[in-house]
Amino acid sequence: MKFTTDEHGYYGKFGGAYIPELLYPNIKELEDNYIRIIESSDFQKEFISLLKDYVGRPSPLTYASRLSEKYNAHIYLKREDLNHTGSHKVNNTIGQILLAKALGKKRIIAETGAGQHGVATATVCALMGMQCTVHMGETDVKRQMPNVLRMKMLGATVIPAMSGNRTLKDAGNEAFRDWINNPTDTHYLLGSVVGPHPYPDMVARFQAIISEEIQWQLQEKTGKNLPDYVIACIGGGSNAMGAFYHFIEHESVQLIAVEAAGLGIHSGETAASIAKGTIGVIQGSKTMLMQTNDGQIIEPYSISAGLDYPGIGPAHAYLHDIGRTKVLDATDHESLQAAFELTRLEGIIPAIESAHALAALPKIQFNATDVVVVNISGRGDKDMDTYIAHMDKYC
Amino acid sequence: MNRIQQLFSKKQKQILSVYFTAGFPQLHDTVSIIELLEKHGVDMIEIGIPFSDPLADGNVIQHSSTVALANGMSLSVLFSQLEHIRKTVSIPLILMGYINPVLQFGVEKFCETCQSIGIDGVILPDLPLHEYTKEYKHIFEQYGIQNILLISPQTEESRIRMIDQQTQAFIYMVSSSSTTGTKSKFNDEQIHYFKRISSMNLQNPLLVGFGISNTETFAQVCEYTHGAIVGSACIKALEQPGTLEQNISTFVSSIKG
Numbered sequence: 001m002k003f004t005t006d007e008h009g010y011y012g013k014f015g016g017a018y019i020p021e022l023l024y025p026n027i028k029e030l031e032d033n034y035i036r037i038i039e040s041s042d043f044q045k046e047f048i049s050l051l052k053d054y055v056g057r058p059s060p061l062t063y064a065s066r067l068s069e070k071y072n073a074h075i076y077l078k079r080e081d082l083n084h085t086g087s088h089k090v091n092n093t094i095g096q097i098l099l100a101k102a103l104g105k106k107r108i109i110a111e112t113g114a115g116q117h118g119v120a121t122a123t124v125c126a127l128m129g130m131q132c133t134v135h136m137g138e139t140d141v142k143r144q145m146p147n148v149l150r151m152k153m154l155g156a157t158v159i160p161a162m163s164g165n166r167t168l169k170d171a172g173n174e175a176f177r178d179w180i181n182n183p184t185d186t187h188y189l190l191g192s193v194v195g196p197h198p199y200p201d202m203v204a205r206f207q208a209i210i211s212e213e214i215q216w217q218l219q220e221k222t223g224k225n226l227p228d229y230v231i232a233c234i235g236g237g238s239n240a241m242g243a244f245y246h247f248i249e250h251e252s253v254q255l256i257a258v259e260a261a262g263l264g265i266h267s268g269e270t271a272a273s274i275a276k277g278t279i280g281v282i283q284g285s286k287t288m289l290m291q292t293n294d295g296q297i298i299e300p301y302s303i304s305a306g307l308d309y310p311g312i313g314p315a316h317a318y319l320h321d322i323g324r325t326k327v328l329d330a331t332d333h334e335s336l337q338a339a340f341e342l343t344r345l346e347g348i349i350p351a352i353e354s355a356h357a358l359a360a361l362p363k364i365q366f367n368a369t370d371v372v373v374v375n376i377s378g379r380g381d382k383d384m385d386t387y388i389a390h391m392d393k394y395c
Numbered sequence: 396m397n398r399i400q401q402l403f404s405k406k407q408k409q410i411l412s413v414y415f416t417a418g419f420p421q422l423h424d425t426v427s428i429i430e431l432l433e434k435h436g437v438d439m440i441e442i443g444i445p446f447s448d449p450l451a452d453g454n455v456i457q458h459s460s461t462v463a464l465a466n467g468m469s470l471s472v473l474f475s476q477l478e479h480i481r482k483t484v485s486i487p488l489i490l491m492g493y494i495n496p497v498l499q500f501g502v503e504k505f506c507e508t509c510q511s512i513g514i515d516g517v518i519l520p521d522l523p524l525h526e527y528t529k530e531y532k533h534i535f536e537q538y539g540i541q542n543i544l545l546i547s548p549q550t551e552e553s554r555i556r557m558i559d560q561q562t563q564a565f566i567y568m569v570s571s572s573s574t575t576g577t578k579s580k581f582n583d584e585q586i587h588y589f590k591r592i593s594s595m596n597l598q599n600p601l602l603v604g605f606g607i608s609n610t611e612t613f614a615q616v617c618e619y620t621h622g623a624i625v626g627s628a629c630i631k632a633l634e635q636p637g638t639l640e641q642n643i644s645t646f647v648s649s650i651k652g
Contacts, residue, residue, distance in 0.1 A: 008525070018494060020451040020520040021545040022569060024554075163457055169448065176450045183549055183572045281495045281521065282448070294469040295499030296447040 003204070003248045003315070009197025012321060014288075014314035017196035018281045022180045026188070029103065031198045037102045038095070038205060050094050051209065054127070055084045057091075059210075061217035061373070066345040073366035076227070078214055078243060078375045081350060087378030088210060088239045089120035089191060095206035097124040100187035107131045107186045111175040113140055113168030113235065114306035114353065115147025116378050117191030122156035132156040135174040137166040140305045147382050165299040168235070168309045172283050192236025193313035196284030200313050207242025214373055215246055222371055229364070231256040232375040233356040234327075235271070235307035237316040239377035248324060257316060258360045260302035261329035271300035273312040274320050274327045282311040288320075303332035303386065306353040306378075330359035339380065339387065340394040351378030352386060398487040398515045399541060399564040402438060403600045403621065410622025411436070411613070411651060412602055413629050414491060416443035416459035417476070418468025420633055425476045426483075428633070431640050433486050435647040441518065441624065442477075444470055444492030451520045453576030455627040470500045474508050481513035489543065491518040502531055506538035516541035516564050524558060532561070543567055548588045552595070559597040566599045568592060568620065570606045576627050581606070581615050589619035610652040625650055 009015050009031070017027055037043050051057040060079045068075045080088035100108060108130050112118030118134040125132035134151055138160040141148050151158050164170040172195075179188045193200040193207075211230070219225040230247055232240035234257045247253040262270035270276060270290075277288035282297060289311040290298040302308040319325040330338070339355035342348050350358065354377045366372065380387065396404065403410070413432050417425045425442070432440055445460035445468050452460070470492075480488065490509065497505050497519060509517065517540055522531070527542055535542050541564035546555050548571060559566060571585055581589075592601060603616040604624030616623045632646035633639070 016526060017523060018521045018526065019523060021523070021550065022451065022547045022572060024523065025547075025549040025551070163461075164447070173448055173450055177453075177574045180451060181573045183547075278499075280498060281493075283450070284521070291495070291499065293499065294471070295496030296464060296469075297495070 003245060005197060005201050009201070011315045011318035014286055014317040014321070015197055015200060016286050017284060018286065019196045019284045020180065022183065023176070026179060026183055027196055033103060034099060034198050034202050037099055043098055043102065046098055047095060051091065055090050055094065056082065057209065058213045058217070059083055061214060061221065063221065064346050067342065070345065071361050071366060072368050073370040073372050075372045075374060076218070077346070077348070078210060078373055080210065080239065081348070081354070081376045081379035085116070085120045085123050086381060087116040087120065087351065088207060088242060089117040090123065091209055091242065092191065092203050092206040092238060093117070093120040093124045093189060096187070096189045097128050097130065100130070100189065101128060103187065105185060105187040107133070107182065108189050109133045109135065109175050109178045109186055110189045110191060111168065111171035112136045112191065113171065113308055114304065114351070115140065115144040115151065115382060116306060116351070118156070118158070119147050119150050119154070121189050121191070122151040122154035125156065126154045133178065134158050135161050135171040135178065137161045137168060137170045139166040140168065140171070144305055144382055167305065169283070169297070169300070176283065192238040193241045193315055194236040194283060194285060194311060200285065200315055203238050204241045204245060204315060207238050208245035210239070210242035210375065211244060211246035214243065218371065224371070226250050226253050227373045228370040229254045229256060229372040230375070231258065231357050231360050231372065233258045233260070233307060233353050233377065234312060234316055235260065235309045235353065236311070237313035239375055241313060241315060243373070243375040244325070248319070255319070255325040256360055256364070257320070257325050257327045258356045259327060259329040260304055260307035260356055261331045262301040262303070264331055265329055269301040271302040271308050271310065272329045273310055274317070275329055277312070285314045287314040288312050288317040303335065304352040304356065306351070307356060328360045328363055330356040334359040336390050336394055348376065349380035349387070350376050351380050352383045354378055397539065397541060397563065399439070402487055403565065406438065407621060409617050410438045410602060412439040412441060412622065412624045413437045414441040414443055414624060414626030415629050415633065416445050416456060416463050417473045418445060418463030418466045419459040419630065420462065422466040422468060423476070424639060425473065426480060427639055428643070429480060429484055429488070431643040433484050435644050436651065437486070437647060438622070439487045439489065441489045441491045442473070444473060444490055444496055446493040446496060449493060451574055453574040453627065455630050456575050459630045470496050474512065477512050487515045488513065489516040489518060490514055494519050494522045503534050506534050506540045509540050510538040514540065516543050518543045518567060520545060524561065528561065545569055546592070548572055555592070555595065555597070559599055562599060564599065565602050565621070566597060567624065568601050568603045570603050570616070573605060575605050579609070580611060586615065586619070589616060593619045607650070609649060613650045
């Protein structure tokens with residue numbers, strides 16, 4: 001099955017490519033070539049082999065017995081945290097670096113929030129011998145220092161973004177500006193299902209491996225390839241899109257997307273773009289975003305640097321709009337609680353982003369027979385400073 | 396003939412169009428800046444609608460947008476400031492900004508307000524040609540608002556010809572592959588690009604923007620095109636100590652010589 005855009009890059013009324021003319025040739029080059037390259041047998045062979053032998057896929061689907069007992073359902077964890085580099089981000093960076101190579105690009109740029117995408121990009125650049133520049137908000141540079149140091153060790157140049165709140169959105173703006181200034185030899189390796197068409201569709205295709213594996217892994221473990229629920233966090237929405245992708249056409253599967261509520265969706269300090277957003281244009285696509293009545297983008301807030309984004313991928317805006325996904329939210333506090341709970345019940349320290357997905361468990365009324373898959377998009381090593389600071393309260 | 400076409404029919408060379416961000420340096424400077432730019436011999440003005448996330452702009456214009464928004468500038472405030480602008484100003488006026496504030500204001504209401512005030516054209520860099528022609532062109536035309544489109548050194552000839560068909564104003568030639576900002580001199584590659592576009596004999600006149608900041612760069616582009624658009628250099632000048640009039644007078648001389 002293919003969940004994809006119309007010929008103009010739209011999911012319903014969401015999507016498109018709202019880019020300055022300066023970027024038109026770059027986007028056109030991608031648009032004209034991405035499907036042909038991705039579907040070629042050479043590409044598929046190399047992509048699949050790298051996912052297996054370099055990333056370590058398939059990532060396990062772990063039955064969480066103590067968590068299942070607590071929430072009275074059969075809960076499985078999709079272990080993207082066990083991928084090389086520690087998150088789902090590497091699925092997309094492997095795909096795009098091969099695409100960039102096929103297009104003859106010499107230099108890679110990327111934006112990053114928590115640093116997971118930055119690390120995954122720096123990693124594939126080291127692997128392929130490509131020059132790498134990562135734009136990262138100065139605020140995030142400070143709160144995600146281990147990832148900054150990993151990127152540097154991998155040979156990437158990390159440029160702190162000094163505009164706006166100095167977080168993920170601002171890093172994205174700087175990456176677009178970098179691309180405008182370096183249009184011919186550079187590929188912008190965008191990390192989520194956001195931005196101008198074809199990025200949302202392209203990144204969704206690379207992340208779709210997550211739900212592809214969940215299907216056969218569930219078949220092996222339960223005798224059925226469809227769960228009752230799939231739960232994932234959404235910032236831009238790439239791990240959720242990957243976890244949902246092959247289930248979208250199966251209406252029996254409830255797709256739950258969990259936004260970062262920050263201090264609460266009514267607190268004014270939030271990153272819940274669907275709950276608090278209206279339709280508009282952000283970073284090249286028409287989607288739901290948090291904005292003032294005057295159309296200025298509102299600076300988001302979340303404890304999680306990876307979810308701290310005022311927009312959402314256009315496919316998620318669409319799926320919510322047509323009622324295919326249910327969007328919940330989790331506050332900083334609920335997510336910290338969920339992170340410590342998973343750690344103590346299952347011995348897995350999740351990324352603070354993934355903890356937002358886990359925080360949805362107490363909010364859903366499950367039946368005892370329900371099969372629930374929670375996507376653990378990344379591991380918590382990078383969040384140790386945050387967890388240590390809150391340990392007394394939650395342990 | 397619209398006001399922009401009238402300008403180009405009277406004057407084919409050395410056109411100076413100036414960009415500034417509305418609400419910068421002070422919220423209520425907008426009308427004074429426009430009047431002073433006209434008084435000191437500027438041919439056309441691009442009034443910037445500040446936006447929180449100006450993707451195509453370099454540091455100087457980003458900074459002016461941040462200040463303007465903090466000062467309280469918005470599209471509604473700007474329109475109320477400009478309500479009587481045609482009583483004192485006769486040169487063409489263009490609004491330049493990003494698409495999102497316009498979408499939130501309402502595209503039709505935006506065009507209608509532009510027409511009633513006497514705004515001649517609009518530049519929305521992140522509204523691509525396809526979206527414009529599909530969704531909005533009929534509204535712009537209904538209210539007689541010219542949509543001015545950009546080309547860059549990477550734009551293919553066939554696309555330039557398509558863009559040339561979409562407007563009756565001018566083509567905004569971006570001088571190089573870059574965000575906005577100043578340069579001291581254009582190189583041979585850029586000169587070659589100016590010559591190449593100039594020899595295409597397009598129906599619309601050409602103005603070059605991005606990187607023009609002094610008499611030398613202004614003279615260089617005027618040799619091959621109808622004139623230039625200067626933005627960042629004007630913003631820098633407006634921040635200098637001294638009155639608005641002193642700063643604007645010094646700025647205009649620094650470009651025209």
